[in-house]
Amino acid sequence: MRVFCSGWRRFLICLPLLFIVPHLFSVKQFQQEPTKRGLPKKSGNKFDHLVLGPAAGQGLSNRLQCEGTKALNKTQFSTNHRVNAVELVSVVTVFSVYNSSPDASRVTVGNTSYSKVERAMAILNVFVNFIQETMPQSDVIILTDPASDLYVNRRGVSVYPIQGEYSREKLMLQRIRSYIAFLEKKLKEHNQKDVHHYIFTDSDIAVVDDLGQIFHDYPDFHLALTFRNNKQQPLNSGCIAVRGTRDGITRATAFLRKVLEAYTSKYMSASRMLGDQLALAWVVASEPSFDVKRYTRSEPFMQDIGSGSVLFLPCAIYNWTPPEGAGQFHGMPLDVKVVHFKGSRKRLMLESWNFYTSTADISDMLCLVLSSGRTKFGNRLENIARVAATLMLKVLP
Ligand SMILES: *[C@@H]1O[C@H](CO)[C@@H](O)[C@H](O)[C@H]1NC(C)=O
């Protein structure tokens, strides 16, 4: 160090190394440490427990205020429960198990240690738990690869095999294909007097309020999407609602076919991730009367796209994500309905459910999510490297 790091500028360049090197060793140690099922986690391992920080949005009157994990406000839950109980709502997700990859890494959450596959199944279970808690009249439909031996034996959950290519590389593309195939099937079975709405979501979300309410609150849309104020990715595909009338299903399917077409013709290079979001944004933006400025306001709006009426719902409420929650959304709105645990946040989803089962208070649980928003579990090393790289760029001439 001394030899290379003498001199003022060099010292600054090497400074990040002082932070990186010890972490490299502790991460390695962590990975080698065997975990045993049923044993309480070892405290003191900083990669193995939640680190609570300050909750974003402090002092903002329309944002959740927390004292630690105690909520000072109760989040507003829909009190006017769905008037029309005849209208069914199903939450539909695509899920596939990948058994093939060598599976050495285990993660401990609460008192349980999970392999990768077990973790994925645990997340799916928690996804269902939240829906059964907040939308007790709704069922869950899991679209999956017929070749995968997915078996879920739970009340209110059905597995629905749809042929396709569910490899990790093609999963985003397959997801849209599966949505379309599912809707086509439902349209065939549809009879005029039944209304059965569908909400397609990622399975790494916690539904914390009754989503079925949107079909009642916004009676005119065929398909609903979530948007945020982000130039590159204004639309997120993690939550797509389809009105369960013949008209709604027909027009929503036509819209999704256009998205699929844009995806395969323009965004195949992004087939592993983001391609669906880029394709969605492209289809919407190609509507001549669409004004992209609407993404900058955070209110819901309607817009005809092609032959269908599309409802745009703000991500801050319908697709809230911890990392953006700390920054972009400036805290958590009191009427948040969906928390999306993307990427390395998935573990926080399991922690949140554990917390909820011990407190039975959604608002307090949301404080846990909000104050752990900046915690990354798996990617700690990556974070440190990123910070170090940023520092170096600042220092270098
Ligand atoms: C939320 O709680 C804080 C602290 O008690 C309070 O100042 C604020 O007015 C509350 N917000 C709402 C919308 O009730």
Ligand SMILES: *[C@@H]1O[C@H](CO)[C@@H](O)[C@H](O)[C@H]1NC(C)=O
């Ligand atoms: C973990 O186990 C301990 C003792 O066996 C128990 O007190 C605690 O409640 C358990 N925690 C969870 C999250 O299950």
